[in-house]
Amino acid sequence: MTPSGLRERKKEATREALRHAAITLSRERGPQAVTVEDICAQAGVSPRTFFNYFESKDEAILAIDVSAPVVLRLILDRPAEEDPLAAVRNVFAQRYAEIATSATFRERTLLIREHPELVPRLTHTNRAFEEAMVEGIAIRTGLSPDDVYVRTTAAAAFAASRAALTCWQPDSGPSLVTLLHQAMDVVERGLTPPRPE
Template sequence: MGLRERKKSETRAALSWAALRLAVERGLDNVRVEDIADAAGVSPRTFNNYFSSKGEAIATHHLDRCLRIAAALRERPAEPLWDAITRAALPQFASPAGAGAPHASDPAKWTAGARMMLAQPALHGELLRAGARAEAEIAAAVADRTGTDLERDLYPHLVASAVMAAINTAMAHHLRGDPPVPADRLLADALVGLAAGLPAP
């Protein structure tokens, strides 16, 4: 990746993280595009060059985290499929906001804010779109590892759908907990369960 592409990727990630953080802290309806741009150190016009809405910016954080799983899965050495998936996925869920993101100073407040934010109908469509794109990338990575055909075979799509279901279920259970169980621990349990019942072809 060249310098220009890297800077664009960093700006996109900074805007997405700022949108997520502010929506959790203030509530989605209390965050303006200008606030997100200011928090990321760019202009509102720059925000609009990357995203069409606050919801898209927030959903992109989830999308990028899942796309990193697909990329990491492609880089894993030869090993059983579900071991590779688990080792690719867990680092992305080591904190409420994902690997590399600043930890919330008050985890309970973060969790409460995330619950409220995710209850907003305005986010649901964006999260579904992000999940569908991530699932397609994970399916392609699974097909490469298993020698299956992405067009003809059900298996890579079934595995990718199961991985996304595990992620979504683990995150929902994490947010329901009082106190929350760490998301990476829940995801590890979910993937172990899937591995036991969905063997490689």
């Protein structure tokens, strides 16, 4: 293993330890009762180290565990023949397949359901993620990031993703990836409701 590869793995392990501590403590005590110092003590790192990874406690608890630059790269790396919505769908499906089995992600999902007051903060925390989607769609289409098509497509894909997460039951029912595809199908049908069987 190269030294740079080892460093990256150690950084990712530290980031995951901080996220896990922030989420599990928040479920145990309630988000308002947990401090950055508590999280650091649980993860065995200093507050200075914490702020090398996260800007705030909210980010540690709520941020989707993939950075905006990675999201942008994944969207741009999709095959050129995919339309923008399909490219974003496939990026979401790939990420959800990877993270849905993570205990930390499952705990995060349950925490947000137990504390709905976190939802507005979740929207704020994930703004960079949504903007990366906007940039990726803009580059793939050659349109401005402020173009109505670009903004609408990104917003619709993000809404479908949120719907899948809302409907997902970590311990039963359809998988998160299945629900994502169902939600994206609704968007692609132009929000036409399914016909009764």
